[in-house]
Amino acid sequence: MATNQQRPLVPAQAGIQRPHDVRLWSPAFAGMSGGWTDLSGNNINHEIRMTFARSTLPADAGVGFKPQHLDGLLADAAPLGFVEIHAENYMGAGGPPHAMLAALRDRYALSIHGVGLSIGGLRPLDPEHLGRLKTLCDRHPPASFSEHLAWSSHDEVFYNDLLPLPYTAATLARVCEHVDAVQTALGREMLLENPSTYVLFATSTIAETDFLREVARRTGCGLLLDVNNVFVSATNHGTSAEDYLNAFPLAQVKEIHLGGHAETRDDAGAALLIDAHGTPVADPVWTLYEKTIARTGPLPTLIEWDNDVPDWPVLRAEAERARAVLRADVAARKDAA
Amino acid sequence: MSGAPFAAALLDPGRPLPVEITSHTARHPERRFAVYRNNVTASLIEALRARFPATEQIVGEDFFAATARDFVRAHPPRSPLLMRYGDGFPAFLEHFPPAAGMPWLADVARLEAARTRAYHAADAVPLGPSDFAAIDPATLGTLRVALHPSAAIVRSPFPVVTIWAMNSGTAALGPVDFDTPEDALVLRPHLDVTVTRLPPGAAAFLAALRADAAIADAAVAALADDAGFDPTAALALLIGSGLATAVTPAPEASP
Numbered sequence A: 001m002a003t004n005q006q007r008p009l010v011p012a013q014a015g016i017q018r019p020h021d022v023r024l025w026s027p028a029f030a031g032m033s034g035g036w037t038d039l040s041g042n043n044i045n046h047e048i049r050m051t052f053a054r055s056t057l058p059a060d061a062g063v064g065f066k067p068q069h070l071d072g073l074l075a076d077a078a079p080l081g082f083v084e085i086h087a088e089n090y091m092g093a094g095g096p097p098h099a100m101l102a103a104l105r106d107r108y109a110l111s112i113h114g115v116g117l118s119i120g121g122l123r124p125l126d127p128e129h130l131g132r133l134k135t136l137c138d139r140h141p142p143a144s145f146s147e148h149l150a151w152s153s154h155d156e157v158f159y160n161d162l163l164p165l166p167y168t169a170a171t172l173a174r175v176c177e178h179v180d181a182v183q184t185a186l187g188r189e190m191l192l193e194n195p196s197t198y199v200l201f202a203t204s205t206i207a208e209t210d211f212l213r214e215v216a217r218r219t220g221c222g223l224l225l226d227v228n229n230v231f232v233s234a235t236n237h238g239t240s241a242e243d244y245l246n247a248f249p250l251a252q253v254k255e256i257h258l259g260g261h262a263e264t265r266d267d268a269g270a271a272l273l274i275d276a277h278g279t280p281v282a283d284p285v286w287t288l289y290e291k292t293i294a295r296t297g298p299l300p301t302l303i304e305w306d307n308d309v310p311d312w313p314v315l316r317a318e319a320e321r322a323r324a325v326l327r328a329d330v331a332a333r334k335d336a337a
Numbered sequence B: 001m002s003g004a005p006f007a008a009a010l011l012d013p014g015r016p017l018p019v020e021i022t023s024h025t026a027r028h029p030e031r032r033f034a035v036y037r038n039n040v041t042a043s044l045i046e047a048l049r050a051r052f053p054a055t056e057q058i059v060g061e062d063f064f065a066a067t068a069r070d071f072v073r074a075h076p077p078r079s080p081l082l083m084r085y086g087d088g089f090p091a092f093l094e095h096f097p098p099a100a101g102m103p104w105l106a107d108v109a110r111l112e113a114a115r116t117r118a119y120h121a122a123d124a125v126p127l128g129p130s131d132f133a134a135i136d137p138a139t140l141g142t143l144r145v146a147l148h149p150s151a152a153i154v155r156s157p158f159p160v161v162t163i164w165a166m167n168s169g170t171a172a173l174g175p176v177d178f179d180t181p182e183d184a185l186v187l188r189p190h191l192d193v194t195v196t197r198l199p200p201g202a203a204a205f206l207a208a209l210r211a212d213a214a215i216a217d218a219a220v221a222a223l224a225d226d227a228g229f230d231p232t233a234a235l236a237l238l239i240g241s242g243l244a245t246a247v248t249p250a251p252e253a254s255p
Helices: A067-075 A096-103 A127-139 A171-187 A210-218 A227-237 A240-246 A283-296 A314-337 B005-010 B030-051 B052-060 B061-074 B089-094 B103-120 B129-133 B137-142 B161-168 B202-210 B215-225 B231-240
Strands: A062-063 A084-087 A109-113 A143-149 A153-154 A155-162 A190-193 A221-224 A255-261 A262-265 A273-276 A302-303 B144-147 B152-156 B182-187 B196-198 B246-248
Touching: A062 A314, A067 A314, A084 A302, A109 A127, A127 A171, A127 A227, A143 A255, A143 B202, A153 A262, A153 B005, A155 A190, A155 B005, A155 B030, A171 A190, A171 A210, A171 B129, A190 A210, A190 A255, A210 A221, A210 A240, A221 A227, A227 A240, A227 A255, A227 A273, A227 A283, A227 A314, A227 B005, A240 A283, A255 A283, A302 A314, B005 B030, B030 B103, B052 B061, B052 B103, B052 B161, B061 B089, B089 B103, B103 B152, B103 B161, B103 B182, B129 B231, B137 B215, B144 B202, B152 B202, B161 B182, B161 B196, B182 B202, B202 B215, B202 B231, B215 B231
Parallel strands: A062 A084, A062 A302, A084 A109, A109 A143, A143 A190, A190 A221, A221 A255, A255 A302
Antiparallel strands: A153 A155, A262 A273, B144 B246, B152 B182, B182 B196
């Protein structure tokens, strides 16, 4: 390079690894609580809820959209059912992000997946951010909107990660308030996704599956079941993924996520799985997925691949594998009928 | 729920784990909590790497990562819109002692920050040569010009465009005269962001137009800024670059 002769001494080594889940792609919200009459959550205004637009993703495979796959997606002779985007990357005023979305929406249903609302946060939702989300959903009306059972902001700092929360009566009431605020602001049903977690809270008193069931019951939201997250969390906490799925309110699930994970070791040398989204979906996760579809019937299924993103044919093949599971289930149900 | 101790410990490795954090294997799972610490810091460094690739190319990966880590800890994002994260990074570089030997580095970062803003800026249809051909030359000097929403000017006492171009793969490496000032125009008339080295005085000309001066008054301001200002070259830039989105008569000339 032209200028490295002037490079000064390098500061102390960072000692930082590559991020496990970079949800960016490079160039590179209202705190209303409509319908709440008490925090026990038993008196939500059902008239408001009835007006929410329901999630209408097709029961087909989809992929998380990366700009390098635009041409492949637009040229696909047997296009997948939908693409999913991370909402925050499309909150600029204009430019290529919106041009790409406009081109994709001619061929694909759109799922908008938020990563910045901080649904699990202590504070009320940021009305400015909720407003940006509303603007995006108005500009590119999605078939579905989803967010995470996690927090990412505290005291005005955005941490850019999906951070865990204890499951208690108080956090349940708060999450319901936030989900209700989102659905009221957007006029849409939202899907809430189960997280990957690496630690537990000694203060938790409610099982995650019960927590999600109760949020769905109180707010009328749908659920997004991330099967990789189920496997990752079960491994990380020494519990059974099958037991988790048996306890999960599958009737409320309107979309499934599949993604790859990485493996490391914890303080005691036990396996610690990281929701890294940088590899193919692991075989045990495919098995859990097949068992889930056998119980639920076909559901919109997304392949998430956010790091070390492969070329389009590799990602396309991974999505085709999910599609095959969905088609086999449709065939099996026909045979049974 | 997302308690203050958890949040505070994310960006400060010196802080203890929040007391309620546990695991089925270890009562105080430092390595597990470190996954969150690493995700936060590393993903924000990654966001800066994505926005400032030429800056990273100049200083090298290790220097950049260490600098970005210091910036992340001192100035974590205040918004989930990471496309805006790093607007303060150039000013941070300017006062970052290890970068004191590269006084032009902050301006290269300013140019890169402007490129991302242009990428996400509002769309507008630029005027082309045929739009200008319809203008009566006698009235040209009295006209006001609306500049494209993506347009940004970066002025530098250093050869910022040359250094950026050599470190972004858009120009071959060559000798650099670090005493040559350069002004950059960053623009996205359609889908591609362009970077143009402006001729002398043109930056002042465009700044005056943006402040709603008439073309003739902007030319006077440009000559005052730089006696080498060439009005013909400036008009050619205005007409040929897609920089203008509307031309309007002076208010007193309106019917």
